[in-house]
Amino acid sequence: MILDLAFAAVALGLVVVLAAGLLAPFESLGWWAGWAGPDDMRAGEATRLRASFAPAAEQPDARVVVLFGINDASQTLRNDHERQFVADLAAALPGARVIADLFPYSAFGMPLNGDRLFAWFWQAVATPSGRLTGLLNAMINLRNFLQVLTSADHRYGPFYNFGLAQVIVEALLRDGHDPARPRPLVLVGYSGGGQLSLAAAGYVQEALGVPVHVVSIGGFLASVPGIDGVARLTHIHGSRDWLQAMGRLVFPERWATMPHSHWNRASRSGRIHTRELEGVTHAGPEGYFGREARMADGRTHMEATVALTADLVRAAVSDPLPCRLPLRARPVVDRLEEALTRRGGR
Amino acid sequence: MIGDAIDLGFRAMGFESAAFRQVLASPGAAAAAYLVLLFSAMMLAFSQSVVLFANRVPPVRFVFALAVAGVQHVFAALAYGLAFVAAGRTLGVEGAGPGGVLALVALSWAPYLLALFAVVPHFGLGWQRLLEGWVAALMVFALAGGLGLGLPLALGVGLFGWAIGHVANLVIGPLLGRLGWRLLEVATGRRLEAEVDPAEVLRTQAAAISLPAGLP
Numbered sequence: 001m002i003l004d005l006a007f008a009a010v011a012l013g014l015v016v017v018l019a020a021g022l023l024a025p026f027e028s029l030g031w032w033a034g035w036a037g038p039d040d041m042r043a044g045e046a047t048r049l050r051a052s053f054a055p056a057a058e059q060p061d062a063r064v065v066v067l068f069g070i071n072d073a074s075q076t077l078r079n080d081h082e083r084q085f086v087a088d089l090a091a092a093l094p095g096a097r098v099i100a101d102l103f104p105y106s107a108f109g110m111p112l113n114g115d116r117l118f119a120w121f122w123q124a125v126a127t128p129s130g131r132l133t134g135l136l137n138a139m140i141n142l143r144n145f146l147q148v149l150t151s152a153d154h155r156y157g158p159f160y161n162f163g164l165a166q167v168i169v170e171a172l173l174r175d176g177h178d179p180a181r182p183r184p185l186v187l188v189g190y191s192g193g194g195q196l197s198l199a200a201a202g203y204v205q206e207a208l209g210v211p212v213h214v215v216s217i218g219g220f221l222a223s224v225p226g227i228d229g230v231a232r233l234t235h236i237h238g239s240r241d242w243l244q245a246m247g248r249l250v251f252p253e254r255w256a257t258m259p260h261s262h263w264n265r266a267s268r269s270g271r272i273h274t275r276e277l278e279g280v281t282h283a284g285p286e287g288y289f290g291r292e293a294r295m296a297d298g299r300t301h302m303e304a305t306v307a308l309t310a311d312l313v314r315a316a317v318s319d320p321l322p323c324r325l326p327l328r329a330r331p332v333v334d335r336l337e338e339a340l341t342r343r344g345g346r
Numbered sequence: 347m348i349g350d351a352i353d354l355g356f357r358a359m360g361f362e363s364a365a366f367r368q369v370l371a372s373p374g375a376a377a378a379a380y381l382v383l384l385f386s387a388m389m390l391a392f393s394q395s396v397v398l399f400a401n402r403v404p405p406v407r408f409v410f411a412l413a414v415a416g417v418q419h420v421f422a423a424l425a426y427g428l429a430f431v432a433a434g435r436t437l438g439v440e441g442a443g444p445g446g447v448l449a450l451v452a453l454s455w456a457p458y459l460l461a462l463f464a465v466v467p468h469f470g471l472g473w474q475r476l477l478e479g480w481v482a483a484l485m486v487f488a489l490a491g492g493l494g495l496g497l498p499l500a501l502g503v504g505l506f507g508w509a510i511g512h513v514a515n516l517v518i519g520p521l522l523g524r525l526g527w528r529l530l531e532v533a534t535g536r537r538l539e540a541e542v543d544p545a546e547v548l549r550t551q552a553a554a555i556s557l558p559a560g561l562p
Binding site: 018021023024025028029030032033034096146149150152153154155156158159203205206207222250328 | 359362396398399400402403405462463464467468469471542543544545546
């Protein structure tokens with residue numbers, strides 16, 4: 001009886017995972033095809049970018065965009081650890097702007113509790129307190145993990161990653177990014193957010209013409225074309241974080257047997273660096289954002305992660321490195337900038 | 347009929363010799379084998395539909411194009427069958443006539459009934475490769491089990507058939523490929539790009555954007 005129940009539960013779980021996997025790519029494909037999501041690839045593009053385009057008079061030393069892990073349902077439902085990380089990082093980098101108000105697990109940045117058919121469900125699952133019950137939390141993790149795989153897939157990745165790059169570019173424009181005075185850009189991604197940062201980086205660099213640095217905090221990283229546009233990737237990993245290490249196994253193009261992959265070429269060119277945090281796990285009290293567990297030098301895990309990330313941002317400011325890819329997607333911004341300049345709007 | 351066909355397909359997937367022998371013995375089972383091939387081809391077409399999404403094919407045209415792509419896969423399978431027939435005749439192998447061989451090859455495509463799962467991100471690519479190997483192995487098994495050739499001879503016919511198919515593909519493949527692509531374009535009602543680069547698409551769109559009212 002118990003065995004039957006266990007078998008049924010496993011079978012049901014497998015069906016749910018398979019069904020979720022089958023549906024996963026269609027959000028970004030449907031968006032790209034114009035079947036679903038905002039109509040921003042057509043007439044809305046110029047209008048939306050124009051609304052976002054308001055260069056700030058004072059430009060920061062650098063802009064830092066933070067993409068969090070797969071347990072996020074929305075940028076408005078963050079847990080305390082994530083909020084503190086953003087606040088501490090901003091405090092450690094007074095000359096930089098830290099932007100974390102975007103949801104990367106959707107090609108068009110739509111949070112799970114946004115304008116969606118099942119928004120009510122995800123809203124119910126992810127409570128504002130951030131205390132998610134195990135099974136429901138697993139559903140958000142599964143849903144977002146499959147989006148990470150979509151990003152890593154060579155068939156779907158170009159569309160997902162391009163959409164995400166647009167979301168990032170818009171966030172930067174909203175923040176006052178000035179194409180005429182580009183500042184170094186650092187994409188900081190935790191866990192699945194690390195992979196998304198890496199995947200979108202190429203398109204972001206091609207759109208804005210700024211050198212893009214990526215800081216992966218325990219990132220589940222694949223070999224993606226986006227890495228070609230990254231000036232420097234620094235992968236911070238905890239010595240007890242086995243989840244980030246799974247990326248090396250799951251994505252064959254990171255294996256040494258594929259020397260011409262994007263990852264291995266970047267690695268040979270010296271653009272991939274790793275930094276280890278001793279004793280740190282992937283998540284939980286002893287994870288990168290742990291506020292109680294301490295390193296050997298007495299700092300909390302959170303403090304060590306923030307300090308190392310801030311150091312890497314400062315390094316990007318002092319040595320931004322050149323852009324690696326030519327500008328390609330920029331003409332929309334160029335045309336608007338030209339028009340505003342001629343009108344005397346800037 | 348559909349239930350019987352699916353059942354036959356799953357028996358074939360399990361390398362059951364009786365399923366292949368049944369196809370040669372019974373016209374009903376042969377028809378079921380072709381039905382398996384049609385379903386498999388449709389599943390395969392759906393799993394490869396990313397090119398239709400990439401080219402922004404509207405929903406109704408999308409379904410029509412899937413049907414066209416599925417039929418193209420059916421013809422590809424039958425072309426393999428003809429190559430096996432030619433190989434068998436060249437090697438002097440006695441066995442079923444062309445119709446029987448084609449039905450066996452049709453049933454060998456049964457693993458593609460599961461091609462839907464190739465849609466799954468990342469892991470689907472590995473699944474797709476697995477299915478390709480599975481179908482290749484089943485085609486040889488079908489010749490061995492269905493025609494009673496024995497594995498070495500079936501392997502020889504299979505390899506020779508593959509070589510014939512490869513040469514034929516070199517000679518008329520590009521022409522057929524263009525024809526197939528053209529048919530897809532007719533079905534979708536637009537010019538299709540095999541590789542779509544989103545950044546390039548945006549670049550083209552940007553050039554066509556008319557600036558909002560009020561701007562010079």
